[in-house]
Amino acid sequence: MPAQPQFVPGTGVPPAEDELRLPRPPGVIRRFWSRHPLLADILIAVVALLLTLPAIFVRGPVPDPVSGWSVAAGFALSTLGCAALVWRRRWPIGVFVISLLPFLGADPTPGAAMGGPAALIALYSIAVYRTARACWIAFGAASALIATQTLVRILLDSSSWGMQVNVDVSAIVLLLIGALVGVNVGNRRRYLDALIERSRQLLIERDQQARLAAAAERTRIAREMHDIVSHSLTVVVALAEGATATDDAARASEATRAIARTARVALAEMRVMLGVLRDDDSLVPLAPLGQVSVHDVVAQARATGAPVTLNVTGVADVTPAVALALVRIVKEGLTNAIRYSRRPSTIRVSVVYGAAGTQVSIENDGAVPDAPSEGAGLGLRGLQERVDHVGGTMDAGSPASGTWRLRAWMPGRDDRDD
The missing domain is CATH 3.30.565.10 (Histidine kinase-like ATPase, C-terminal domain)
Incomplete structure (x- = not known):
């Protein structure tokens, strides 16, 4: 059952349908295997070998007896293919090639069963740790190789063509199952990796935009402060010097009143600016308000x-x-x-x-x-x-x-x- 979007209390609205839903965090078992990938691969190789052993030593009736060297060769190739699964994450294509060797052995009867588990896991690994395209190419190449081998053996010995076709078709179907599962898991994994990487990029871009916005805001504040303080203080200084230099009490009084007016206008503009800076929710522009004209x-x-x-x-x-x-x-x-x-x-x-x-x-x-x-x-x-x-x-x-x-x-x- 798909997980329902969570509702955040106090917001008053449910989350949007297109809201990003991250997967549930992995459990204890998944975290353990993710922290110990080599141990997981060794265990997979052992299980694959255990599934292969019955096909080597428990033999059904066949038209011709199977020689001991053929069984030994099949055992060696199957063991090699299962052991190669330890490196399936690093070299999945090479491991898949090794796992195909039992299919191409001299004895056609047990070949698919002996190499099946290892080949399935190896093809799955190509889809997960490489690309879906590489997986389908490997599957197509393996299927073509098995089909060619089947055709050659039928031409050499047509007495057991039915059994040969059944064995090789079963092998191709087994590989197809591994490819389908691997492509599904690999595409989901790559999708999640892309989401996580995109989230990281968004965080970086958000921080960069915040820094750029802060720098732009500092520039605007500095510009406004310069316009207010520089002009007002220049006028105040000039008026103060004039009031000090004159002996006319009336002119000195007028200069003093002009100083007061200039200071009050500058103070009002500063209050407006500081009020905008303190109010985070204010929609008032940063520029000081007023009806000052040229x-x-x-x-x-x-x-x-x-x-x-x-x-x-x-x-x-x-x-x-x-x-x-x-x-x-x-x-x-x-x-x-x-x-x-x-x-x-x-x-x-x-x-x-x-x-x-x-x-x-x-x-x-x-x-x-x-x-x-x-x-x-x-x-x-x-x-x-x-x-x-x-x-x-x-x-x-x-x-x-x-x-x-x-x-x-x-x-x-x-x-x-x-």
């Missing part, structure tokens, strides 16, 4: 005293991913201009919305020619990943002496998604 970013930069100008062309009709990427690009460009440029006279931010896509450019004239970079490049790398994610392009460099430009293009909203 105008808000430019206003924060202007509050530090930076000479920022903004030029927007077209109507902003972009996807949320592009809108977030646009804000991050402007933040990174302004942050780099405030931190690394040398007293720029102007920082130009240009945003052009179009049907084909959105073009954004941040350019300043405070770059020092041939000066080594003071940053680690993580911000630009994060922007490149973000732009690649939305299918855009980005480049950063010095188009002319003393200037630095960060420019990106991102595709527009697809009409098919409207």
Whole structure:
């Protein structure tokens, strides 16, 4: 009776019909024989020899007497075939060839009985430890050899052709039984081995996918943290330095309030990010939520005293991913201009919305020619990943002496998604 699929309490649903059902683990006896294969093969060889001995020494009536040397030869060949079964796992084809020798002996009467058990087990071993194709080829070759021998003997002596045909047909049927059983067992064994190997591969692939997902998530977290912390702290530092340097109490108070506003926005974004990371079941995207726009970013930069100008062309009709990427690009460009440029006279931010896509450019004239970079490049790398994610392009460099430009293009909203 086939085993019924197990129902796991508490899940509320039975297992699917196509769920993988592994076989029952082997019992004590099977585990013992699997741990001692040589002992099992020796026992099989002894049993095969015991089944063969009666056919050698207990003889039925035959038309002609059987000589002693024929019996001795049959005994020797049968013993050799049974002893060869000890190596049936390693060399099953060679063992099968040896087990066929009694079939081809000089005495046709006891041949099939003497070699039957060993040949059956040897052919079974070919199917189990090699392939089903090799088993059928061996069976076909043995059957053809036995049939050829039968035909030759009938042509030489037609008086006992009936007995010869019966003996050799019985031998072929015996080999056929061994082949059928062996193919069935061998195919099942190979199927289980393939399932186990596939399970191992799935475990390896699962671990690899988990590591790749963890690495990608760390990259996303690092990118978001850089965008939040780097820009916000740059603005806070610039405002704090301005408040310290001015003697105007009103301007210092305004700078302090701007510091507080910037810090609160950064704190709110950090709380959203940390909340997403703590909640394993949350479906909220990792990117911080909010309605920050390019105008808000430019206003924060202007509050530090930076000479920022903004030029927007077209109507902003972009996807949320592009809108977030646009804000991050402007933040990174302004942050780099405030931190690394040398007293720029102007920082130009240009945003052009179009049907084909959105073009954004941040350019300043405070770059020092041939000066080594003071940053680690993580911000630009994060922007490149973000732009690649939305299918855009980005480049950063010095188009002319003393200037630095960060420019990106991102595709527009697809009409098919409207």
